[in-house]
Amino acid sequence: MKPWVVIRPRDTISFRLDRRVPPILLILALLTFAAMLMNVGYGEYTIPPLDVLKTLGGIETDQGYSLVVNTLRLPRVLVALLVGMGLATSGAILQGLTRNPLADPGIIGVTAGASLAAVTLIVLFPAIALFTLPFAAFGGALVVTVLIYWLAWNQGSSPMRLILIGIGITSIATALTTVLVTFGEINNVSQALIWLTGSVYGRSWHHVWSLLPWLAVFLPLAFVLCRDLNALNLGDDVAQGLGSHVEQKRTLLLLISVALAAASVATAGSIGFVGLIAPHLARQLVGPTHEGLLPTAALTGGMIVVSADLLAKMLFAPIELPCGIVTAIIGAPYFLYLLYQNRNQ
Amino acid sequence: MNADKTPSNLTTRKLTLAYDGACVISELNLAIPAGQITVLVGANGCGKSTLLRGLARLLKPHSGTVYLDGKSIFKLSTKEVAKHLGILPQGPVAPEGLTVRELVAQGRYPHQGWLQQWSPEDERLTNQALITTDMIDLANRPLENLSGGQRQRAWIAMALAQDTQILLLDEPTTFLDLAHQIEVLDLLYDLNQSQGRTIIMVLHDLNQACRYADYLVAIAAGRIVASGKPDEVMTEEMIRQLFMLECRIVKDPVAGTPMCIPVGRKKSQLKQVETQR
Numbered sequence: 001m002k003p004w005v006v007i008r009p010r011d012t013i014s015f016r017l018d019r020r021v022p023p024i025l026l027i028l029a030l031l032t033f034a035a036m037l038m039n040v041g042y043g044e045y046t047i048p049p050l051d052v053l054k055t056l057g058g059i060e061t062d063q064g065y066s067l068v069v070n071t072l073r074l075p076r077v078l079v080a081l082l083v084g085m086g087l088a089t090s091g092a093i094l095q096g097l098t099r100n101p102l103a104d105p106g107i108i109g110v111t112a113g114a115s116l117a118a119v120t121l122i123v124l125f126p127a128i129a130l131f132t133l134p135f136a137a138f139g140g141a142l143v144v145t146v147l148i149y150w151l152a153w154n155q156g157s158s159p160m161r162l163i164l165i166g167i168g169i170t171s172i173a174t175a176l177t178t179v180l181v182t183f184g185e186i187n188n189v190s191q192a193l194i195w196l197t198g199s200v201y202g203r204s205w206h207h208v209w210s211l212l213p214w215l216a217v218f219l220p221l222a223f224v225l226c227r228d229l230n231a232l233n234l235g236d237d238v239a240q241g242l243g244s245h246v247e248q249k250r251t252l253l254l255l256i257s258v259a260l261a262a263a264s265v266a267t268a269g270s271i272g273f274v275g276l277i278a279p280h281l282a283r284q285l286v287g288p289t290h291e292g293l294l295p296t297a298a299l300t301g302g303m304i305v306v307s308a309d310l311l312a313k314m315l316f317a318p319i320e321l322p323c324g325i326v327t328a329i330i331g332a333p334y335f336l337y338l339l340y341q342n343r344n345q
Numbered sequence: 346m347n348a349d350k351t352p353s354n355l356t357t358r359k360l361t362l363a364y365d366g367a368c369v370i371s372e373l374n375l376a377i378p379a380g381q382i383t384v385l386v387g388a389n390g391c392g393k394s395t396l397l398r399g400l401a402r403l404l405k406p407h408s409g410t411v412y413l414d415g416k417s418i419f420k421l422s423t424k425e426v427a428k429h430l431g432i433l434p435q436g437p438v439a440p441e442g443l444t445v446r447e448l449v450a451q452g453r454y455p456h457q458g459w460l461q462q463w464s465p466e467d468e469r470l471t472n473q474a475l476i477t478t479d480m481i482d483l484a485n486r487p488l489e490n491l492s493g494g495q496r497q498r499a500w501i502a503m504a505l506a507q508d509t510q511i512l513l514l515d516e517p518t519t520f521l522d523l524a525h526q527i528e529v530l531d532l533l534y535d536l537n538q539s540q541g542r543t544i545i546m547v548l549h550d551l552n553q554a555c556r557y558a559d560y561l562v563a564i565a566a567g568r569i570v571a572s573g574k575p576d577e578v579m580t581e582e583m584i585r586q587l588f589m590l591e592c593r594i595v596k597d598p599v600a601g602t603p604m605c606i607p608v609g610r611k612k613s614q615l616k617q618v619e620t621q622r
Contacts, residue, residue, distance in 0.1 A: 003446055003485060006463055016450075016463035099440065224459060230451055237434035240403050242507065243427025243455035288440040289447050291462075 021292035024285050028299040035303055036081065039310040040073045044318065071205075079203040079267060080309045080323065081302040082211050084274055086264035088301020089222055091275025092282065092294055093257040096229045097250060098162055101283075102338060104276035105261035109166045111272075112173035113144025114265040115196060119177050122192040123184035134210055137266030141258045144169055149254070198271035198324025200309050207267050214263035218256050219298065225253055226290040233288065271308075271324045273331020274301050280338065352379030352543060353429045353510045355400060359409035362392070362399045369395045370567045372409065377511075377560075382537050382544045384558035386551060388588050392567040393547045394435065394515050400545065401432035401513050427455035431509040433500055435516045435547075439488045445499045446484040449474050452506030474505035478532060494525030501532065512536070514546040518553070526550075530557050555579055555602040563587055579603035 005022060008014040040056075041047045047055075047065050054060075055069040087105060094103040094110075105111050117140020118133055148169050152161040177196070181189050194201075222229075228249040231239035240246050261275065278301035279293065285300075286292040308330070309323040355377040362370040369392045377383050377400075385393040398404040400411055402418045411418040418426055431452075439448055452474065453467040475481040478498045488496055497517060504512055517533070518526040534557055536542050548554040554561060555575035563571040563578055565587050571578045584592045584605055591608040 003444070004463075006468070008463070008465075013460045014463040014467075018447075096440075099438075101441070227451075227454060227457065227462065231454055233440045234448075234451065235434070235437055237398075237403055237432070238437055240423070241401060241427065241432035241434070242451070243422075243424035245423060283442060287444065287447065288442050 016291070018286050018289060018292045020286050021296065025295060025299060028296065028303060032081065032299060032303040032306060035306045035310060036077050039077045039080070039306055039313075040069055042310060042313055043068070043073060075205045075208050076200050076203045077306060077309070078208050079211065080200045080305045082208070082215055083200065083264040083268045083271060084278070084301035084303065084305030085219070085298040086211075086215055086260040086301075087271065087274040088278030088282075088297045088304075089219060089294055090257045090261035090264070091301075092279035092290070092297040093222060093229065093253050093260075094275070095279050096233045096288075096290060096293075097253055097257070099233060099235070100160075100163060101280060102276070102335075103163060104273070105257065105265075106170075106270065106272055106275065109144045109148050109170045109173065110141045110258050110261040111265050111270045112170040112177070114138070114141040114262045115270055116140050116144075116173045116177045116180075118266055119180050119192045119196065122195060123180050123188045126185075126188045126191070134214065134263045134266035138259060138262040141262035141265070142255075144173055145254065145258045149251075194322070195269045197322040198269035198327070199312075199322030200268050200305070201320060201322065203268070211263055211267045214259060218259045218263075222253070222256050222260075222294055223291075225249060225256070226294060229253060229290045233290075269322075269324060271305060272328050273335060274304055274327055276338075277327075277331055277334055278304055280334075352541065354379050354412075354414050355430070355511055355543070355545070356412045357400070357409065358412065360396075360399060360411060361407040361409050362395050362404055363407040364395070368407070368567065370399060373567070373569060375562065375569065375572075377543065377545055379510075379543050380537075380541050381559035382534070382557055383546075383560040383562060384554040385545070385547045385562045385564060386554050386587070387564035391564045391587075393564050396564065397432075397513055397515050397545065397547050398434075401430060402426060403432065403434075424455045427507065427509070429509055430511040430513065431504040431507040432513040433504050433515065433517060435519060437500055441489060442487050444485055444487055445480055445491070445502070446471070446475065448488060448499055449480075449484075449502045449506050452503040452508075455507065470508055471506050474502040477505060477536070478502040492525070493521050494528055497521060497525070497529055498532065501529070505536070509542075511543045511545065514544070516547050516549060518548065518550070526553065533557070551579070551584075551605045552597065552602075555604065556597060556600045575602050579605065 003019055005017045005019055006014065037049045037052050041049050041052045047069065051065060052069060055065045090105045094105060095101055114137035117136045121128055121133060121136045148162060148166050152165045181192060184192065228244050231242050231244040232246065232250060236246050279297040282293055282297035282300050286296045304327065305323060308326040312321040312323040312326045315321060357373055357375045360370060360373045361368060385396060387393045395404065399406060402411065413421065413426060413429060450471050453471065456467065475484050478501055480498055480502050483491060483495060488499060491499065517529050521529065530553060533544055537544050558575055561572065561575045561578045562569055563583060570586055571583055579594055581592055581594055584590055593606045593608065594603050595606055597604040
């Protein structure tokens with residue numbers, strides 16, 4: 001049996017994917033879609049999946065669900081999907097770059113930097129418009145990442161130093177965020193606190209439209225750099241020997257990873273562990289080659305956040321939990337399990 | 346494969362390599378004979394691995410340069426260099442779950458582009474590299490499930506798929522048991538003989554170096570102290586200079602190449618046993 005699916009539409013164009021990738025992507029897409037339907041259908045009054053489908057397709061049902069489905073629930077689920085895709089891809093890139101299966105946007109400071117910037121904005125300048133939040137978060141994440149990169153630099157960037165310094169800087173950024181939360185004005189702080197836990201509650205079409213461009217730009221860009229990510233995953237010397245511009249490509253990939261995580265964090269707060277678990281599950285499904293791994297991780301991440309949000313709505317209904325709590329409850333033990341598995345390496 | 350290509354020439358002129366300002370290789374002139382096996386030997390920390398990294402443009406020289414067919418290796422695009430020169434660093438680590446075939450396929454990197462990611466040529470050379478290294482039956486196994494020798498063969502297969510005239514290897518036999526050491530060295534010898542590839546490697550074992558090298562380069566304190574055929578380079582005087590070790594040189598009973606027998610303090614155990622009787 002051939003291990004690869006090869007696409008060669010012309011002599012000068014050719015692509016290769018692991019044989020497992022197309023069926024797995026299809027299954028994941030179906031599962032994600034089902035989870036989205038259930039999520040949209042579930043709520044204060046439940047809408048049957050068929051009616052959700054009809055409403056989405058623009059067919060009016062007798063009850064007239066259009067407002068609930070299209071205006072209230074659909075954007076929230078779309079935000080969950082996009083945020084999951086962004087965080088998962090960001091994590092997959094970071095894990096490839098650092099050659100560490102435990103790397104995660106939350107661990108190397110990206111999330112902390114984005115959170116600090118966003119909380120600063122919410123607490124100190126509450127009047128500022130929503131769409132500036134992703135930019136502020138991106139700025140914060142970028143500053144923190146550049147700081148980490150610069151501190152870790154010693155004749156090249158070592159993945160290990162990157163992680164250790166990342167953990168240190170993360171603590172500092174988290175501490176500063178806590179200071180803001182402690183001394184800020186109470187109304188703004190409570191806003192910031194909800195945001196910090198990571199939730200897609202009450203997200204509207206504005207949120208979808210301010211997040212979507214980031215993914216539309218950076219996901220394809222990440223895909224274009226897959227082969228360089230593969231090379232870097234073999235170690236700097238091998239990558240350089242193969243003719244990859246190691247430092248240049250690593251910087252570019254790191255920027256993509258930061259942008260994806262920052263935009264996601266800006267929209268839904270820090271939904272933890274998605275960037276860790278999704279790439280890991282995806283690697284079990286399709287192996288470590290990034291042409292297949294990135295899309296698989298993205299879909300897995302989207303599915304995780306959509307399902308986590310559904311669970312968060314159902315568990316203590318009618319009270320809704322932030323979905324960040326659900327991902328943390330599932331993610332933390334998984335992280336410990338991974339640590340335990342990696343203890344000998 | 347590469348057998349018909351004209352051999353590429355690799356030379357250095359006044360090459361000085363330094364780590365953190367500390368000079369490791371100083372003003373070194375070296376011409377690697379094309380189509381032959383060159384082995385770099387010397388004591389720990391003499392700069393032989395650093396020199397190999399320098400030759401493979403992994404380390405920017407402090408001054409001087411490396412020439413590939415007369416052109417400075419740092420003025421050529423790194424991808425262009427990668428089509429002529431492949432390097433296998435010491436003890437490379439593959440990500441978990443990567444299969445042999447996936448690893449070998451990544452050797453095709455310098456021949457690919459954004460749109461041309463898997464040409465029939467890529468497929469052909471990947472398969473050929475798997476066959477040459479006798480890895481085709483293990484192609485779908487993840488690397489972590491292989492023995493040390495098989496894993497090293499997989500990495501060599503990746504370097505072969507890169508389809509370069511020159512192949513540099515940094516201690517390709519470390520961490521392997523004796524049988525696997527010979528297996529890897531024989532494979533490299535075959536590649537040199539049947540495909541005319543230029544092979545440059547660092548080896549720790551002097552006797553293996555003498556047996557497999559056409560051209561031996563002895564390095565001490567960042568300078569070449571001797572170079573030439575193993576017969577000419579391997580003398581008792583030279584070993585004393587390289588390793589500060591007293592030794593005898595005898596003829597390898599199998600290959601006829603020089604063989605180094607260290608003297609050391611513990612000797613003539615036979616005599617001791619005899620006198621005790």
